[in-house]
Amino acid sequence: MxxxxxxxxxxxxxxxxxxxxxxxxxxxxxxxxxxxxxxxxxxxxxxxxxxxxxxxxxxxxxxxxxxxxxxxxxxxxxxxxxxxxxxxxxxxxxxxxxxxxxxxxxxxxxxxxxxxxxxxxxxxxIIRKSTLRCTAPYAQEGMIRRELDAACATLLEVSHGDAVMFAFSLAETAAPALVARLNEAGHGRVTWLRDDEA
CATH class of the missing domain: 3.30.230.30 (Impact, N-terminal domain)
Structure with missing residues (x-):
């Protein structure tokens, strides 16, 4: 490191x-x-x-x-x-x-x-950070917020439209595990966005 x-x-x-x-x-x-x-x-x-x-x-x-x-x-x-x-x-x-x-x-x-x-x-x-963005149905907002807190992620933005959009950052090394947990807990309904889609 x-x-x-x-x-x-x-x-x-x-x-x-x-x-x-x-x-x-x-x-x-x-x-x-x-x-x-x-x-x-x-x-x-x-x-x-x-x-x-x-x-x-x-x-x-x-x-x-x-x-x-x-x-x-x-x-x-x-x-x-x-x-x-x-x-x-x-x-x-x-x-x-x-x-x-x-x-x-x-x-x-x-x-x-x-x-x-x-x-x-x-x-x-020096802890390198990753910034991630995802959308999820309203029913999963609470679960996602809990997972972000548990992973010590910093919530950068939340917007409410057809779905809830989250932007957050966390240590690069912790990102893959959090993505896997959200995919599993979200039953495939969490959609990950690239930077050009945000």
């Missing part, structure tokens, strides 16, 4: 005189992430690098910002993936301390910075 973060968390590491200031935070898209990175650059004008990784579906990114290719952004992204996160931005501001760390040292430094920040972060499970 994928997770996101409830709030941003910062953590600082000092490695061979270089400062690594890591931040992990919830983030939905690349444009928002780029705005955060631009603000960090303005806040830390003396920093050598502002590296970042975003895990957000098709908008994911990994940026080394002048560090040797593959030593910062990609390792940071790998930490986010390994922890099954989604919709999360990791940034690391580096102040160079004068001692080169080498490629392996850089990978470890950026990986550890993000991992340490994530240890303090509160994670929240």
């Amino acid at each position: 994928p997770y996101t973060l409830t709030a941003s968390v910062q953590h600082e590491l000092l490695i061979k005189k270089s400062r690594f200031i890591a931040c992990v935070q919830p983030m939905l898209d690349r444009a928002s992430a780029q705005a955060v990175v631009a603000a960090l650059r303005a806040e830390h004008p003396q920093a050598a690098h502002v590296c970042w990784a975003l895990l957000a579906g098709g908008q994911s990114a990994a940026v080394d910002d002048g560090e040797p290719s593959g030593t910062a952004g990609r390792p940071m992204l790998d930490v986010l993936r390994h922890q099954d996160l989604e919709g999360v931005l990791a940034t690391v501001v580096r102040y160079f301390g004068g001692i080169k760390l080498g490629a392996g040292g850089l990978v470890r430094a950026y990986t550890d910075s993000v991992a340490q920040a994530l240890l303090q972060a509160e994670k929240l499970a």
Whole structure:
């Protein structure tokens, strides 16, 4: 199950005189992430690098910002993936301390910075929702409402015409079982609508 973060968390590491200031935070898209990175650059004008990784579906990114290719952004992204996160931005501001760390040292430094920040972060499970629509005879309205309550479904709309039309959402994983229960309890009189029929 994928997770996101409830709030941003910062953590600082000092490695061979270089400062690594890591931040992990919830983030939905690349444009928002780029705005955060631009603000960090303005806040830390003396920093050598502002590296970042975003895990957000098709908008994911990994940026080394002048560090040797593959030593910062990609390792940071790998930490986010390994922890099954989604919709999360990791940034690391580096102040160079004068001692080169080498490629392996850089990978470890950026990986550890993000991992340490994530240890303090509160994670929240992402529950994917399905929206379903159905119609049923008036006599079945009470039964359907009880089944929706029992399945913890959120009732979005009810309209009364020739039949009662329900629109509701619930966890994707719970949808098939609810559809099966309603079909059985409704004795085949519950009709499921596609989005273009609603």
